[in-house]
Amino acid sequence: MGPILKRCKTEKKRKHPEPNLPDGFGLGDHIQLLQIFECWDQTDYDIGWCKDNGLQVRGMLFVRDVRKQLSQIMQKIAKGPLDRRRGESRQDYRNLRKALCVGYANQLAERKMHHNGYRTLGFQGQVVQVHPSSVLKADDLGKFPDYVVYHELIATPRPYMRNVCSVEMRWVVPVINKLKTLDVYKLSGGTGPVEEENERNIPDLPKKNVEVTAGVDDSESRIQAARERFLARKGKK
Known part of the structure; x- marks a missing residue:
């Protein structure tokens, strides 16, 4: 949502009176922006009205084009013309x-x-x-x-x-x-706490594998030593 209200300098404010724009009923800036567009719509999109009220013409034209595109999309969905009325009610706001x-x-x-x-x-x-x-x-x-x-x-x-x-x-x-x-x-699409914890544990995996491998090697050595002792005793007999 680009700005459409011009921020005038102090000297320009002294030369030009404050624009008489709607206040959005105090409900907020979105309501005011809609009311400003409604006022411009009632002037048949007069560029001079924008300049007189300190509005950025380029921004207002962009808003008009976006509204036109949205209206066309809604017409396709409704498969017919829209019941468009001038002026919005409190319920609409x-x-x-x-x-x-x-x-x-x-x-x-x-x-x-x-x-x-x-x-x-x-x-x-x-x-x-x-x-x-x-x-x-x-x-x-x-x-x-x-x-x-x-x-x-x-x-x-x-x-x-x-x-x-x-x-x-x-x-x-x-x-x-x-x-x-x-x-x-x-x-x-980021990593959650569980995934981050798993990632922290990844460096420990090779150590565990090394320990398991070392344990397997030790078992085989003990089995081989026991086999040699058995054969030695059998040879003496």
Whole structure:
């Protein structure tokens, strides 16, 4: 998901007023991005509208092409035209958030109890913060939603989540329970703890073989010595 919002310098901000873009109802950046595209769709994809609102034209055109490709794929699956309507409802946004929760199950984060820091869920979690540019809205107590899905992590002195969207706990719990049963090593194609332990034991195998071989040689020597003593006693008789 490439950036479509331009980051203007301070002088340019003074010359141009702030763009009047939707805020995603405070639900997150994914909802805002969808609302921005809906507004652009209502202008019949006017390039001037993108420039007036500080949007990257190239990024918006790319989004339009991707949406067109997805629509064509859905038409093939449905074997007919799609019932496309302008403007999305709150229920549509809720369905989108739920789809993001399931589709990005490995990119969920849970808010810490006493502050707005988050801890990523799943394998090797880490403490992260919501990026300051996010439109995610806090509640009356100043706290962010308990769970969010993020699109990417930014490696800075303080790790941030960029492009985040709030999700509900009842969507997260089944996903987390399923993740707990997955074999991370198997999915990644790496070696698991059992295989690594076996690999550590491999150097000991030649030693064991040497010891077994030495034991066999000693047994044969004792048998040969016993046979010679028997023949010697028999010869004396």
